[in-house]
Amino acid sequence: MLDLTLLPDGGMGWLDGSGEDADIVLSTRIRLARNVEGFAFTGRSREGERLRVLQQVRDAMPQVPSLQGGVVLRVDELAPSDRQLLHERHLVSKELAGLEQAQPLRGGAAVVLGEGVGVMVNEEDHLRLQALRGGLQVGPTLAAVDRLDRELGARLPYAWHDDFGFLTACPTNTGTGMRASVLIHLPGLRLTRELEKVLASLQTMGLTHRGLYGEGSDVIGNFVQISNQNTLGRSEEELSDHLLRVVRHVIQREREARRVLWRDATHILEDKLWRSYGTLRFARSLTFEEAMSHLSNVRLAVGLNLITGLSVYTLNKLLIFCQSAHLAYAEGRALTESEADVARARYVRQALEADADPVA
Amino acid sequence: MLCEVCREREASVHVTQMQEGDVALRHLCPACAAERGIETTVTTPPKNVLGEFLQAAQQQLASTPAETTRCTYCGMTLRDFRATGRLGCSRCYATFEGSLRDLLRRVQGSAKHVGRRYVPPAADVLERATTIGELRDRLRRAIANEEFEVAATLRDQIRDVE
Numbered sequence: 001m002l003d004l005t006l007l008p009d010g011g012m013g014w015l016d017g018s019g020e021d022a023d024i025v026l027s028t029r030i031r032l033a034r035n036v037e038g039f040a041f042t043g044r045s046r047e048g049e050r051l052r053v054l055q056q057v058r059d060a061m062p063q064v065p066s067l068q069g070g071v072v073l074r075v076d077e078l079a080p081s082d083r084q085l086l087h088e089r090h091l092v093s094k095e096l097a098g099l100e101q102a103q104p105l106r107g108g109a110a111v112v113l114g115e116g117v118g119v120m121v122n123e124e125d126h127l128r129l130q131a132l133r134g135g136l137q138v139g140p141t142l143a144a145v146d147r148l149d150r151e152l153g154a155r156l157p158y159a160w161h162d163d164f165g166f167l168t169a170c171p172t173n174t175g176t177g178m179r180a181s182v183l184i185h186l187p188g189l190r191l192t193r194e195l196e197k198v199l200a201s202l203q204t205m206g207l208t209h210r211g212l213y214g215e216g217s218d219v220i221g222n223f224v225q226i227s228n229q230n231t232l233g234r235s236e237e238e239l240s241d242h243l244l245r246v247v248r249h250v251i252q253r254e255r256e257a258r259r260v261l262w263r264d265a266t267h268i269l270e271d272k273l274w275r276s277y278g279t280l281r282f283a284r285s286l287t288f289e290e291a292m293s294h295l296s297n298v299r300l301a302v303g304l305n306l307i308t309g310l311s312v313y314t315l316n317k318l319l320i321f322c323q324s325a326h327l328a329y330a331e332g333r334a335l336t337e338s339e340a341d342v343a344r345a346r347y348v349r350q351a352l353e354a355d356a357d358p359v360a
Numbered sequence: 361m362l363c364e365v366c367r368e369r370e371a372s373v374h375v376t377q378m379q380e381g382d383v384a385l386r387h388l389c390p391a392c393a394a395e396r397g398i399e400t401t402v403t404t405p406p407k408n409v410l411g412e413f414l415q416a417a418q419q420q421l422a423s424t425p426a427e428t429t430r431c432t433y434c435g436m437t438l439r440d441f442r443a444t445g446r447l448g449c450s451r452c453y454a455t456f457e458g459s460l461r462d463l464l465r466r467v468q469g470s471a472k473h474v475g476r477r478y479v480p481p482a483a484d485v486l487e488r489a490t491t492i493g494e495l496r497d498r499l500r501r502a503i504a505n506e507e508f509e510v511a512a513t514l515r516d517q518i519r520d521v522e
Contacts, residue, residue, distance in 0.1 A: 037450060037480070038494055040434040044448040049497060124446070146476075157480045159450035164464070165473025167453050169446045171464055174453075176475040233470025275385060289372060 002082035004329070006071055007113050011091045012320065014116070017312030019135015023303040024251055026183040026223070026316060028141045029090075030240070031130040032149050033168045033177035035159040041169040042106065042122050050108030050122045057112060057121055060155035066148040070114035076107050081334065084325035086111065090132070096123045117148050124169050125177075127152070134316075136182060136251075138244040142236060165232065175232030180240045182247045183212070187222040187300045188257030189250075191269075198253060199224065205246055206230055221292035221319070226250070262304060273301035280348050285341040291322045291348060310355045318351055363389035414445045431455040435505060 004010055014027045035041055036056060039049045054072075061067050075083060075096055083097040083105075091113060098105025110121040120128040129152065131145035159167040165175040173179070189195040199209050208229045211219045226247060228239045261269050276297035280286070286294075299315050301307040320326060327343045328335045335343060363371040369389035388396070430437055436448030438456060447453065453460060464471040495518045502511040 035450060038498075040449040041447060043444065043446050044434050044436065052494060052497075153478060154481050158478055160478045160480065161450075161453050161473075163472055164453055164460075165475060166478065167447075167450045171447070171460065172467060174464060175468065175470075175473045178475075230468045230470075232464060232468040232473055235475040239475075287372075293374070 002073075002078060002085060004085070007091075011086075011089050011113055011118075012317075014132045014134040015313060015316040015320065016134050017316055019133055019137040021251055022135035022312050023299070024185055024254055025136040025247070026185065026319075027090075027132055027134055028137045028180070028182050029130060029132045030138075030141045030145045030178065030180040031128050032145055032166075033125040033173045033179075034127040034129060034149070034153070034166060035168065036126045037157040037159045039126065042124060042126060043169055045122075047107035050106065053126045054108050054110050054121050056156055057110075057119065057127070057152075060152060061112070063155050064148070064151040066117050066144070066151055067112055067114040067119070070112050070118075072110055072112050075109040075111055076105055081325055081328060085329055088323040088325050089320060091118060092120055093123060093128070096120050096128075114148075117144055119148070119152070125173070127156075136244070136247065138180065138182070138240050138247075142180070142240050146236070173231050175230075176234075176236050176239065178231055178236050178239060179227050180243050181225045181227030182243065183223060183225050184247065184250065184254075185221075185223055185296065185299060186250070186254050187296050188254045188261060190222050191261055192257045194253065194257055195222075195224075198250060202226060202246065203229075205242075207243065207246055220289065221296040223296075258300070258304060269304075270306065273297045273304075273306055277301065277307060277352075281352050282349070283345045285338070286322075286345040286348060287341055288322060288324065288344070291344055292319070295319065295322075310352070314351055314355050318348060321347060321351075361387050363387065363392050365389075365392040414442070429455065430505070432505060432507065433501060435501075 017023075019025065019028070036053050039045055039053055042050065045053075058072060061070070061072075073086070075086070075092060075098070078086075080099075083092070083099065086092045087094055087097045087099060092111050094100050095103050096109050096111065098109065106122055108122045112119040112121065116133065117129070117131045120130070129145055129148050131141045131148065133141045133144070161167055166177040168174050168177055186195055186198075189198055202209055206229050207226055209227075210225050212221070212223045212225070226243070228243055231239070234242075276294035280291070280294045280298060295315060295318055298307065298310070299312075302310050302312065302315065321330070322344050324335065324340050327340050327347065330347065331343055361371045363369050364387050366389060369391065371387035371389055373388045373390055373393040375386050375388070375393070428437055428439070431448055431452045432455065433451040434448035436452050436455075438459065441447060441452070441456070447456075461471045495514055499511055499514040499518065502508075502514060
């Protein structure tokens with residue numbers, strides 16, 4: 001079984017709840033798509049080529065300060081449960097983990113994990129560089145991934161075109177190859193039925209949204225990822241500044257919605273949120289969706305200072321550790337669905353007990 | 361928990377409702393919730409960016425006579441691209457430059473990169489990185505594509521390195 005303690009900060013430094021607006025924004029992630037010149041893109045490459053791309057990354061690593069102390073995981077050699085675990089931790093995409101039906105696991109699929117930064121190797125593009133920070137931290141996240149990009153690009157020849165910029169397998173990534181995204185919790189807008197309107201307006205502003213697990217995933221627990229749609233014709237700074245401005249506006253709308261809810265429906269809201277806390281605190285079996293929905297309410301209650309003594313860090317951790325592969329990892333064995341529900345309820349109870357009891 | 365209305369399906373929708381001044385928590389299955397007009401999920405499907413893009417690609421490329429032009433490096437044709445929405449290698453961008461320029465303008469609103477510029481590493485760094493394996497790989501491709509002049513050059517290069 002994969003030993004997660006080997007990963008720098010367990011790959012979870014971003015959970016600390018430290019960044020700006022951390023009660024509403026979980027994380028900021030920026031990825032850059034890059035390809036290595038001299039090889040066909042991943043989708044058209046043979047396993048031997050993919051292994052050489054990986055070897056080039058390994059060879060370059062000692063000269064890349066951003067990856068010092070980092071580890072290389074051969075995703076293609078991991079058991080399905082371990083690949084699921086990495087995916088649940090948001091360290092690899094579903095595609096790289098070979099969890100998509102349309103795209104089986106590729107030989108040579110790997111991930112390099114450093115502190116707060118990583119490189120997926122042999123994803124849709126040879127390299128997907130990424131940086132991840134807690135809360136709303138667009139500037140520092142861009143700086144971190146840019147540093148990694150410059151260091152790695154000085155050792156490996158990237159596929160580049162003077163007009164088109166960085167060349168990628170899919171033309172929707174060509175240019176900067178950059179996708180900056182912010183994972184944001186919007187229960188207030190959901191309850192005031194404003195969420196759909198806000199999300200629809202994003203599209204007119206060159207931004208796009210998706211669920212917790214990326215492309216094609218549903219909105220679970222009122223978590224939405226907002227990211228830039230286009231990658232060409234505007235600089236990395238312009239794209240990320242624009243995202244930051246719009247996200248700040250969305251946060252303002254969310255805070256306003258919360259104020260209105262609290263003002264006009266205090267008792268209903270109080271009751272709803274405390275019931276969720278009660279369920280999480282005492283339930284003996286919880287499905288993932290149920291847990292996420294109640295966690296969303298409890299997170300809102302913490303944001304409203306209705307529940308105190310419960311840290312954003314604990315809530316963030318619960319989002320990760322409530323997932324099936326994480327529960328199985330903690331129990332040290334595969335779990336059936338109903339066993340996982342029981343383990344989930346136990347894990348949540350213990351985590352909430354460990355934080356100061358807001359009822360007392 | 362079973363849905364309190366149909367008592368058949370699992371209740372996955374839990375709503376708090378005001379009824380005659382009392383607050384009631386109701387447990388419904390998605391079907392019964394929908395019948396009562398209770399919104400259960402955000403229903404806007406994620407915008408199918410790739411779908412739209414492929415459609416644009418299709419329209420764009422349908423009129424191109426050079427359907428069968430092959431990329432000299434990876435052997436990709438425009439027909440392959442239309443089927444997958446993915447290019448085969450960096451040289452495809454040169455091979456299909458005209459079509460791609462139009463496509464990028466349409467899909468991305470621009471065909472001109474204005475972000476960070478890139479200067480590839482100096483030759484001596486690259487030389488070390490270029491392994492014989494890569495040269496052999498190019499050789500195989502060149503032979504498969506019947507580019508015998510390129511193949512001869514590569515064969516010489518391999519001999520030099522060895």
